[in-house]
Amino acid sequence: MGARRLFPALTLVAAAVLAGCGTLAPDYQRPAAPVAEAFPDAGAASSAATTAAADLPWQQFFRDERLKALVGIALANNRDLRVAVLNIEQARAQYRVQRADLFPTVGVGVSGDRVSTDTSINSTYQAGLAVSSYELDLFGRVRSLKDAALASYLATEEARKSVQISLIASVATGYLALQADDELLRVTRETLATRAESLKLTQLRFDVGASSQLDLRQSQSLYEAARATQAQLVRQRAQDENALVLLLGQPMPADLPAGIALAEQSALPELPAGLPSQVLVRRPDVLQAEQQLIAANAQIGAARAAFFPQITLTATAGSASSELSGLFKSGSTGWTFMPQLLLPIFDAGRNRANLDSANAGRDIAVAQYEKALQSAFREVADALAGRATLGEQLAALQAQVRAEQGRFELADLRYRNGAASYLDVLDAQRSLFSAQQTEVQVRALHAQNLVSLYRVLGGGWRDGDTAAVADTGATPSR
Numbered sequence: 001m002g003a004r005r006l007f008p009a010l011t012l013v014a015a016a017v018l019a020g021c022g023t024l025a026p027d028y029q030r031p032a033a034p035v036a037e038a039f040p041d042a043g044a045a046s047s048a049a050t051t052a053a054a055d056l057p058w059q060q061f062f063r064d065e066r067l068k069a070l071v072g073i074a075l076a077n078n079r080d081l082r083v084a085v086l087n088i089e090q091a092r093a094q095y096r097v098q099r100a101d102l103f104p105t106v107g108v109g110v111s112g113d114r115v116s117t118d119t120s121i122n123s124t125y126q127a128g129l130a131v132s133s134y135e136l137d138l139f140g141r142v143r144s145l146k147d148a149a150l151a152s153y154l155a156t157e158e159a160r161k162s163v164q165i166s167l168i169a170s171v172a173t174g175y176l177a178l179q180a181d182d183e184l185l186r187v188t189r190e191t192l193a194t195r196a197e198s199l200k201l202t203q204l205r206f207d208v209g210a211s212s213q214l215d216l217r218q219s220q221s222l223y224e225a226a227r228a229t230q231a232q233l234v235r236q237r238a239q240d241e242n243a244l245v246l247l248l249g250q251p252m253p254a255d256l257p258a259g260i261a262l263a264e265q266s267a268l269p270e271l272p273a274g275l276p277s278q279v280l281v282r283r284p285d286v287l288q289a290e291q292q293l294i295a296a297n298a299q300i301g302a303a304r305a306a307f308f309p310q311i312t313l314t315a316t317a318g319s320a321s322s323e324l325s326g327l328f329k330s331g332s333t334g335w336t337f338m339p340q341l342l343l344p345i346f347d348a349g350r351n352r353a354n355l356d357s358a359n360a361g362r363d364i365a366v367a368q369y370e371k372a373l374q375s376a377f378r379e380v381a382d383a384l385a386g387r388a389t390l391g392e393q394l395a396a397l398q399a400q401v402r403a404e405q406g407r408f409e410l411a412d413l414r415y416r417n418g419a420a421s422y423l424d425v426l427d428a429q430r431s432l433f434s435a436q437q438t439e440v441q442v443r444a445l446h447a448q449n450l451v452s453l454y455r456v457l458g459g460g461w462r463d464g465d466t467a468a469v470a471d472t473g474a475t476p477s478r
Contacts, residue, residue: 022140022143023140023143023144023147023298023301023305024139024140024144024300024301024304024305025140025144025147025297025298025300025301025302025304026297026300026301026362028293028294028297030281030290031293031366031369031370033276033277033280033281033370033373034370034373034374035276035280035373035374035377036276036377037275037276037277038275038276039273039275039276039377039380039381039384040381040384040385041381041384041385041387041388050272051269051271051272052271052272052274052279052282052457052458053271053453053454053457053458053459054279054282054283054457054458054459054461054462055462056269056271056454056459056462057462057463058071058168058459058460058462058463059463060269061268061269061454061459061460062172062268063260063267063268064175064259064260064265065257065258065259066175066256066257066258066259066260067171067172067175067259069253069256069257070171070175070244070248070256071168071171071172073248073249073250073253074167074168074171074247074248074249075164075167075168075463076249077248077249077250078167078247078248078249079249080163080167081160081163081164081167084156084159084160084163084164085160087156087159087160088153088156088157088160090156091149091152091153091155091156092153094149094152094153095146095149095150095152095153097149098142098145098146098148098149099146099149099150101135101142101145101146102137102142102143102146104131104134104313105131105132105134106129106130106131107129107130107132108127108128108129108130109126109127109128109129109130109316109318110126110127111126111127112124112126126316126318126319127318127319128316128317128318128319128335129316129317129318130314130315130316130317130318131313131314131315131316132314133312133313133314134312134313134314135310135311135312135313136311136312136313138308138309138311139304139305139308139309140301140302140305141301141302141305141306141310143301144298144299144300144301144302144305145298145299145302147294147295147298147301148295148296148298148299148302149295151291151292151294151295151298152291152292152295154291155288155291155292155295158284158285158287158288158291159284159285159288161284161461162283162284162285162288162461164460164461165284165455165458165459165460165461166455167247168455168460169451169452169454169455169460170247171244171247171248172448172451173448173451173452174240174243174244174247175244176262176265176444176447176448176451177240177444177448178237178240178241178244179259179261179262179265179444180262180440180441180443180444181233181236181237181240182237182262183262183440183443183444184233184437184440184441185230185233185234185237187433187436187437187440188226188229188230188233188433189230191226191429191432191433191436192223192226192227192230194429195219195222195223195226195429196223198219198222198223198425198429199219199220199222199223202215202216202219202422203216203219211422215422218422218423218426219422219426222426222429222430226433262440262443262444262447263443265447266391266443266446266447266450268447268450268451268454271453271454271457271459273380273384273457274457276373276377276380279380279457279458280373280376280377280380282458283376283456283457283458284458284461285372285376286369286372286373286376288372289365289368289369289371289372290369292365292368292369293362293365293366293368293369295365296358296361296362296364296365297362297365299358299361299362300355300358300359300362302358303351303354303355303357303358304355306344306351306354306355307344307351307355309341309342309343310341310342310343311339311340311341311342312339312340312342313337313338313339313340314336314338314339314340315335315336315337315338316335316336317335317336318335376456379452379456380453380456380457382452382456383449383452383453383456383457384453386445386446386449386452386453387449387450387453390442390445390446390449391446393442393446394439394442394443394446397435397438397439397442398439400435400439401432401435401436401439404428404431404432404435404436405432407428407431407432408425408428408429408431408432410428411424411425411427411428412425412428
């Protein structure tokens with residue numbers, strides 16, 4: 001067989017051997033979820049809620065067109081999400097580098113050497129195809145490293161989904177906080193106007209001797225307290241808007257579509273909680289932890305393979321000549337084949353230490369995966385607890401506001417007719433303002449909790465019909 005036929009044959013034999021290789025990594029078994037079999041308060045959702053959060057695109061979950069526009073802007077411009085996408089590109093490239101080690105690297109090599117002796121100078125020139133230090137992966141070391149790189153790549157993809165979910169929820173939460181700020185400012189301005197009118201009336205009554213200086217000072221105190229609250233809310237709104245702008249990755253656009261009022265934000269689709277075993281394992285952060293566990297498991301295979309012989313091949317096929325001018329003349333072809341076997345005998349415990357480290361890394365990854373499940377379970381349970389109680393709390397506060405409004409009107413009427421003291425009016429004003437503020441805050445908290453439930457159930461990484469994030473490419477084949 002000629003050199004040109006022998007060299008491809010060697011490559012085919014090596015590929016055939018490689019195809020039959022397995023790995024020494026332990027068989028992967030997903031750890032049991034260390035959580036309860038059902039979520040608390042999971043039955044609070046409507047029986048009509050059939051679409052799981054993970055299957056519901058954010059465009060269908062949110063009904064506020066202004067909020068949808070803000071989410072789209074954030075997905076296109078947010079720097080944290082951009083970094084997550086670039087991390088995927090980097091991990092894919094690292095996987096391709098590791099996968100390339102499964103195949104021979106063939107290149108064109110040209111070399112020459114000159115040896116001087118006492119009587120002559122001998123020259124040798126070679127040129128042709130060369131395979132340099134190709135490892136026959138008989139025990140799966142390279143394949144295990146490739147599997148670990150693939151799992152790490154897939155973990156970065158899940159990390160990107162987690163960042164997107166968190167970003168969407170953060171934009172929605174920030175937007176609702178901004179709406180609550182506007183509503184609180186409206187209530188405060190109305191209260192400030194009412195207290196300014198009361199102060200003016202009290203001043204007139206004091207001037208004619210119909211009110212005491214104590215009444216006047218109390219009225220002034222309430223008015224200044226409302227002014228201070230207004231200044232605080234203006235500052236808080238500016239800070240909340242700045243936080244939202246940071247999430248958007250650009251200044252707040254001036255041409256946003258009209259939104260809906262805070263009072264209507266609770267009209268979001270009902271979401272079934274499902275069973276933990278079905279819901280939690282679909283969350284990207286849990287899947288990320290599992291892929292990291294798979295990578296750690298594969299590293300054990302690479303560490304085990306280091307105890308077995310390592311066979312590397314170096315081969316060349318081409319022409320050789322003692323003269324550079326005769327390098328490519330017919331009859332000057334040849335080949336070299338240099339296999340090398342290295343069997344570990346003494347390494348001062350390096351391989352054993354590497355295996356112990358890989359086993360410990362796998363155990364750490366198991367604990368991190370279980371912690372991810374437990375944290376996810378706690379987040380869902382918290383959101384379900386909010387869904388079960390915040391609606392009832394909001395209804396009670398709305399009734400309290402109506403009662404306090406009626407109380408203030410009666411106290412003011414009785415005071416104007418001389419049937420009650422001004423202290424009753426001031427107390428009613430304070431109670432009404434406090435109840436109105438609490439009602440707005442709980443209304444926002446109710447809507448934000450629904451957004452949180454969508455997030456913790458794994459909703460938000462599906463983009464629906466609109467691709468909000470640049471395509472990261474297909475998952476590489478194994």
